[in-house]
Amino acid sequence: MIVTVTANPSLDRTIELDSALDRGEVQRSVASSEQPGGKGVNVSRALIASGLDTIAVLPGDASDPMLVALRAEHTPTAGLPIAGRVRSNVTITEPDGTTTKINEPGPQLSADDDAALIDLVVSHARRAEWVVLAGSLPPGLSSDFYVRVVHAIRAATDGHGPRIAVDSSGAPMQALIESGIGVDLIKPNAEELAEMTGLPDTFEDDPDAAAAAALSLVARGCRAVLATLGSRGALLVTADETWRATMPPVAAKSTVGAGDASLAGYLLADQRGAAPERRLAQAVAHGAAAAALPGSTMPSPENTTPNAADVHLLSRPSAP
Numbered sequence: 374m375i376v377t378v379t380a381n382p383s384l385d386r387t388i389e390l391d392s393a394l395d396r397g398e399v400q401r402s403v404a405s406s407e408q409p410g411g412k413g414v415n416v417s418r419a420l421i422a423s424g425l426d427t428i429a430v431l432p433g434d435a436s437d438p439m440l441v442a443l444r445a446e447h448t449p450t451a452g453l454p455i456a457g458r459v460r461s462n463v464t465i466t467e468p469d470g471t472t473t474k475i476n477e478p479g480p481q482l483s484a485d486d487d488a489a490l491i492d493l494v495v496s497h498a499r500r501a502e503w504v505v506l507a508g509s510l511p512p513g514l515s516s517d518f519y520v521r522v523v524h525a526i527r528a529a530t531d532g533h534g535p536r537i538a539v540d541s542s543g544a545p546m547q548a549l550i551e552s553g554i555g556v557d558l559i560k561p562n563a564e565e566l567a568e569m570t571g572l573p574d575t576f577e578d579d580p581d582a583a584a585a586a587a588l589s590l591v592a593r594g595c596r597a598v599l600a601t602l603g604s605r606g607a608l609l610v611t612a613d614e615t616w617r618a619t620m621p622p623v624a625a626k627s628t629v630g631a632g633d634a635s636l637a638g639y640l641l642a643d644q645r646g647a648a649p650e651r652r653l654a655q656a657v658a659h660g661a662a663a664a665a666l667p668g669s670t671m672p673s674p675e676n677t678t679p680n681a682a683d684v685h686l687l688s689r690p691s692a693p
Contacts, residue, residue: 374426374427374428374500374501374502375416375417375420375425375426375427375501375502375503375504375505375640375644376427376428376430376494376497376498376501376503376504376505376535377413377414377416377417377420377427377428377429377430377504377505377507378413378430378431378494378504378505378506378507378522379411379412379413379414379429379430379431379507379508380431380432380490380508380509380510380511380514380518381411381460381479381508381509381510381511382409382410382411382413382414382431382432382433382439382459382460382508383409383410383411383439383459383460383461383462383476383477383479384407384408384409384410384438384439384442384459384460384461384462385407385408385409385410385461385462385463385464385629385668385669386405386406386407386461386462386463386464387405387406387407387408387463387464387465387466387627387629387667387668387669388402388404388405388463388464388465388466389402389403389404389405389466389667390402390403390465390466390467390468391403391468392467392468393467393468393469393471394465394467394471394473404667406667406668407442408442408668408669408670409439409442409443409446409448410462410629410630410669411431411507411508412507412508412540412541412632412633413429413430413431413505413506413507413508413540414429414431414443414448415630415633415634415637415669415671416505416507416540416633416636416637416640417429417448417449418446418448418671419633419634419637419638419641419659419663419671419672420637420640420641421446421447421448422671422672422673422674423637423641423673423674424674425640425641425644427449428449428450428451428497429443429448429449429450429451430450430451430453430490430493430494430497431450431451431452431453431459432452432453432455432459432480432482432486432490432511433452433453433454433455433458433459434452434454434455435452435454437452437458437459438458438459439459440452440459451493451497453486453489453490453493455480455482455486456480456481456483457480457481457482458480459479459480460476460477460478460479460480460511461477462474462475462476462477463475464627464629464668464669466626466627466629466667466668469625470624470625470626470627470628470664472627472628472629474629476509478511478512479509479511479512480511480512481511481512481513482511482512482513482514483513484513486513487513487514487515487518491521491522491525494522494525494526495522495525495526495529498526498529498530498534498535499529499530499534501534501535502535502536502644503535503536503537503538503557503640503643504526504534504535504536504537504538505537505538505539505540505636505640506519506522506523506537506538506539506540506541507538507539507540507541507633507636508540508541509541509542509543509545510541510545516543516544516545516547516548517545517548517552518545519539519541519545519546519548519549520548520549520552520554523537523549523554523556524554536557536558537556537557537558538556538557538558538559538560538636538640539556539558539559539560540559540560540561540632540633540636542561542564542565542568543568546559546561546565546568546569547568547569550569550590550593550594550595553593553594554594555594555595555596556594556595556596557596557597558595558596558597558598558599558639559590559595559597559598559599560598560599560600560601560632560635560636560639561587561598561600561601562600562601562602562603562632563576563577563583563600563601563602563603566583566586566587566590566598566600567586569586569590570586570589570590572586576600576602577602577603577604577605578605580602580605580606580608580617580687581687583600583602583608584600584608584610584615584617584687586600587600587608587610587615588610588615590610591610591611591612596611596612597609597610597611598610598611599635599636599639599653599656601631601632601635601656601660603628604622604625605619606618606619606620606657606682606683607635607653607656607657607660608653608687609639609649609650609652609653609656611649614649614686615686615687616649616650616653616684616685616686616687617653617684617685617687618650618653618654618656618657618682618683618684618685619657619682619683620657620658620660620661620678620681620682620683621661621681623661623662623664623665624665625664625665626664626665626666626667627664627666627667627668627669627670628664629668629669630663630669630670630671631660631661631663631664632660633663633671634659634660634662634663634671634672635656635657635659635660635663636656637659637671638655638656638657638658638659638660638677638679639652639653639655639656639659641655641659641674642654642655642656642679650684650686651679651684653682653684654679654680654682654684655677655679657679657682658677658678658679658681658682659672659677661677661678662676662677662678
C-alpha cells in the first residue's frame, strides 16, 4: 500500500489552444477537460493505472467536487471534512507544449484541521510501505507541516513505519531540509533543486552540476534524490552512486503532472523489486509518457517504454 498526502489538492481544468497564447486577446480553445489534481493525487492516479494499492489522503468533504471526481475515477480516498471547498486551478496548453498554470491558494484550514489531518495520515501510514507527502500547503498550515507529519508517523510506528517520499517546494521543503529529519526520497525538479541548495538554476543544461547539488542534499539527510530535469531526463543520487537517465524526445502535449508520474514510476519499479537504475528508467519513462498525454492524464505501464531509456552511472561529483 502506498499512501499519498495532498494537503492542497485541486480540481484542474485544462484548456488546449491551437495557437500560441495571445495575451489580452480573445481566443477559442480546441478542447478542455477537468480532472482531480495535486501532486499526491496524481501519484495515486498513476499508481492505480499501474495496478498498485494506494489511497489518497486529502482535506475535503465527501460532497466536494474534488472528492466526487476522484470517486468517479475509482481512486480510493480518505477525505477530511473541512469548512471550505477544494481549490480549482486552470492550465493553458499551447501546441508546442508550453504550459501556463494559474493556481488558487486553497481553502483556509484551522488548527483543528491541522491536527486532524495529521491523525488521518498516521492512521493510514501504519499499514503502508510508502507515504508520499506532496505539493504546496493551503493557508492555515505552517511551513513545518511535513516535518510534523514525519515525526508523527515515526512516533506512531516506533521507527518501523513506511518509507517516506516528499515532493514539495518553497518554505515547506526548506523546513524539511533544515530540520535534518531525513526522509527516504525527495523529488525536486531543476528549479526546486536550485531553490533548495541556493545555487543558480542551470541544472537542465548541466546535469553534473545537478548531481553535485543533489549530493549536497544527501549529505544533509535525504537518503535519495530523484531530480527530474525536464526533457534532459532525471538523476537518482544516493550516498553510494549517481545515475542519469534520458528518454528519446516525445511530442509534448502537456507537462502538467509529468513530475508526479515520474515519482509514481519510481515507486512502481521499487515495489517490483527493481534495482536503482531500473527505478530511474521507469521514472523517466513515466514522465515522458505523461508529457505526451493531454491535461494531467496519468499513464499506465503500457504507455511507457523504460527499455528505451539511456541509463548510465555518472562519475562521483563533489558536493558544492
